[in-house]
Amino acid sequence: MSKVLIIGAGGVGGVVAHKCAKVPEVFSDILLASRTLRRCEVIQGQIRNMHGRDIQIAQLDADKVKQTAALLRGYKPDLVINVALPYQDLAIMDACLEAGVDYLDTANYEPPDEAKFEYKWQWAYRERYRDAGRMALLGSGFDPGVTNVFCAYAQKELFDEVHTIDILDCNAGDHGHPFATNFNPEINIREITQPGRYWEDGEWHEVAPMSESMTFDFPEVGPRKAYLLYHEEMESLVENIPGLHRIRFWMTFGDEYLTHLRVLQNVGMTRIDPVQFQGQEIVPIQFLKALLPDPSSLGENYRGKTCIGCLVDGKSEGKRKQVFIYNVCDHAVCYQEVRAQAVSYTTGVPAMIGAMMMLTGKWRGEGVFNMEEFDPAPFLEALGEHGLPWQVKDMS
Numbered sequence: 412m413s414k415v416l417i418i419g420a421g422g423v424g425g426v427v428a429h430k431c432a433k434v435p436e437v438f439s440d441i442l443l444a445s446r447t448l449r450r451c452e453v454i455q456g457q458i459r460n461m462h463g464r465d466i467q468i469a470q471l472d473a474d475k476v477k478q479t480a481a482l483l484r485g486y487k488p489d490l491v492i493n494v495a496l497p498y499q500d501l502a503i504m505d506a507c508l509e510a511g512v513d514y515l516d517t518a519n520y521e522p523p524d525e526a527k528f529e530y531k532w533q534w535a536y537r538e539r540y541r542d543a544g545r546m547a548l549l550g551s552g553f554d555p556g557v558t559n560v561f562c563a564y565a566q567k568e569l570f571d572e573v574h575t576i577d578i579l580d581c582n583a584g585d586h587g588h589p590f591a592t593n594f595n596p597e598i599n600i601r602e603i604t605q606p607g608r609y610w611e612d613g614e615w616h617e618v619a620p621m622s623e624s625m626t627f628d629f630p631e632v633g634p635r636k637a638y639l640l641y642h643e644e645m646e647s648l649v650e651n652i653p654g655l656h657r658i659r660f661w662m663t664f665g666d667e668y669l670t671h672l673r674v675l676q677n678v679g680m681t682r683i684d685p686v687q688f689q690g691q692e693i694v695p696i697q698f699l700k701a702l703l704p705d706p707s708s709l710g711e712n713y714r715g716k717t718c719i720g721c722l723v724d725g726k727s728e729g730k731r732k733q734v735f736i737y738n739v740c741d742h743a744v745c746y747q748e749v750r751a752q753a754v755s756y757t758t759g760v761p762a763m764i765g766a767m768m769m770l771t772g773k774w775r776g777e778g779v780f781n782m783e784e785f786d787p788a789p790f791l792e793a794l795g796e797h798g799l800p801w802q803v804k805d806m807s
């Protein structure tokens with residue numbers, strides 16, 4: 412029986428709150444706190460109507476460490492699930508240390524004025540968490556998150572040697588809008604307009620944004636063109652999967668999406684630096700976010716599926732072997748269950764399961780950890796049980 416504080420009432424936060432509410436034997440008390448209280452009220456109402464449970468809500472600006480620490484001292488949760496934005500990660504980690512509470516998130520810290528997401532800022536908390544006897548689990552979404560656990564599972568159970576990993580993320584759904592992002596638009600656009608990066612033979616290689624692509628035949632979806640991107644889970648996997656020769660990350664985009672993005676970039680709408688407008692400073696990408704559909708509003712009319720997985724190549728019993736470990740998720744089915752689309756769902760479910768691993772003691776440690784550092788078995792068992800069944804396809 413545990414108390415959790417969920418911070419962030421966006422697309423992902425809604426799924427985490429719904430899914431925690433559906434497991435009362437682990438999550439006996441739930442408080443959902445976010446910058447805009449109205450969003451918490453909507454989710455609270457859905458949970459009452461759909462699952463017959465009452466959760467508490469609160470207004471919180473998580474950029475303010477003192478405010479978060481005061482909420483933690485008052486509510487006394489066992490764990491904070493941070494599903495606000497990457498900008499809040501360090502402030503929430505500080506508040507957790509101040510109040511003596513464990514921490515979990517789904518995306519690594521990113522400074523607001525620089526589109527650079529790296530683990531170095533959060534890994535720098537290792538000693539402080541260890542000394543305080545607290546645990547922080549980083550990146551418990553799908554990618555990062557489940558993809559890290561798939562890699563750990565491949566290494567432990569399927570291969571003697573893992574040589575290469577290609578993480579493949581496909582959203583073959585249709586939300587009916589000419590252009591929308593599936594999670595926070597600002598974070599999403601910052602991520603995909605960066606140069607692509609992959610790791611090979613012990614070093615990082617950089618390529619121009621969206622300059623490398625390949626077509627992959629995704630199970631239950633079919634062939635789709637995927638583009639090489641930098642993605643944060645590669646940074647920890649190169650540290651934690653011994654013997655790796657190469658790791659890359661690929662994401663699919665439709666032509667329509669790429670055309671819109673190119674135009675927005677060309678006219679300066681994706682800039683993250685402030686510009687003067689009618690005597691006022693505005694950040695173009697923040698203005699663009701205000702115009703685009705809210706990711707949590709896309710669910711109702713979303714049709715189609717996502718398929719995300721890891722293509723792992725290596726050796727088993729002296730022979731070359733290749734497998735694709737993946738999940739397929741249906742947007743409309745997610746909406747029926749928790750009023751969210753599959754991108755929020757595939758992030759929120761692993762956040763709930765990571766929390767469950769920590770609260771039930773299946774994953775424990777003192778310090779700051781990435782997902783692949785723990786036993787993949789209990790996590791993967793729970794993943795299938797709670798809405799994200801996974802498969803291993805032999806591609807040898």
Ligand code: NDP
Nearest residue numbers: 419420421422423446447473495518552553554555594595
């Ligand atoms: P949304 O923009 O839909 O939601 C973010 C929520 O956080 C909003 O409700 C927002 O409040 C709230 N928030 C923002 N700033 C603060 C603050 N200072 N204090 C309190 N609350 C705040 O984003 P998503 O739900 O789509 O994404 C949530 C997180 O999940 C992001 O970090 C994203 O990067 C991550 N993610 C991870 C994935 C993975 O697979 N690992 C995949 C997809 C997303 P307000 O309503 O006022 O704006």
